[in-house]
Amino acid sequence: MASAPEGKAPKLGLNVYGSAVVNPYKISILAEELGLTYNYINLDVAAGDHQSDWFVKINPNGKVPAIVHVKEDGTSVTVFESAACLLYLTHEFDKEHKFSRPVGTPEYWTQLSWLSWQVAGYGPMMGQAAHFNRYAYEPVPYGAWRYTAESRRLHSVLDKQLSTSPYVGGDQITIADFAVFIYTHSARWCGIDINEWPNVKAWHDKLLQRPGVQRGLQTPVPYPFSDAAVSSENQEFYKTLRQWGAQGIKAASEKWKGEAAPVPSDHRNYE
The missing domain is CATH 1.20.1050.10 (Glutathione S-transferase Yfyf (Class Pi); Chain A, domain 2)
Incomplete structure (x- = not known):
């Protein structure tokens, strides 16, 4: 398995892996609300960072966000999927329950x-x-x-x-x-x-x-999908994003395409 490239390996403390897509902003918002010190590692989606061997060791699903918490004793905890990351952060860093409720209540x-x-x-x-x-x-x-x-x-x-x-x-x-x-x-x-x-x-x-x-909302860059942003005059960015996204999604899905497994009632909904 490949090792993470320079600058993307987890450091001592809390490491947040994300990019300028929707779900990682949940984690940066909570981290900021909690006043945490954290290392944000911005993945280059266009370069395929999220599907690289080194990142798939962190999140087998190849998606962001994910966190790696490297503790003082040398042990580490890896968590992926946004809800799990939110729950982990409150478990570890929200002992006063400012943004969570006590487990079991x-x-x-x-x-x-x-x-x-x-x-x-x-x-x-x-x-x-x-x-x-x-x-x-x-x-x-x-x-x-x-x-x-x-x-x-x-x-x-x-x-x-x-x-x-x-x-x-x-x-x-x-x-x-x-x-x-x-x-x-x-x-x-x-x-x-x-x-x-x-x-x-x-x-x-x-x-x-x-x-x-x-x-x-500023981490790693100003959030690009707010109502104000997508309605702004900078539509060339969104035209390019939509073209790139459409082509990228189609290419990523191509290897998994196939016919639906048949059942006896097929096509009756079209009648």
Whole structure:
């Protein structure tokens, strides 16, 4: 197995592996909110860092974020997937439960439920909406309709929750808020106008005012998918990004293509 290139091997302390895509910003936001000192290692996606042998040893799935916590005694802990990283950081560094709830309490399970809602539903559906609305190699109207509609439904779920609760998981801000926030902050890129959901918009704007959130949104570069950014006059960047993304996604998926395994009811939904 190859070793990490110079500057990308983990150092003593907390190492965060990420890039200028959505999910790593959850980690930089929490790290900034906690006031942590950390080493941010920015992967070059275009160069294939995330699929390199040395990084796949850190995250077998070849995705960001991931963290490697090298402790003073020489031991290290490696964690991948954004929810697991958030839970690890609060376990290790949030002993006062500023952004988490004590394990086993009813509030903890509420926090975990909304965090799971984000990683299992809200994030993937928004991601698919972004794919079909912004990155599809060719127009796929049904895909755009399906995932935009589901994203709208999920915003209605979130808006209802926030109509009776100041934060996603209750009366205290938690990692569930940070996990959900980065997708509401990307709403227009995914095809959603959050102004349609006043409680979501008010909650989003409240979090955006937090200095820690603002600092986290600058790491490793200013977050490129906010409503303001994608609506700016700098559309050449987004045209290039969409072309590169469409070609890259198609190329990465090509090796895995195949026919769906058949079942006896095939094609009845077309009749």
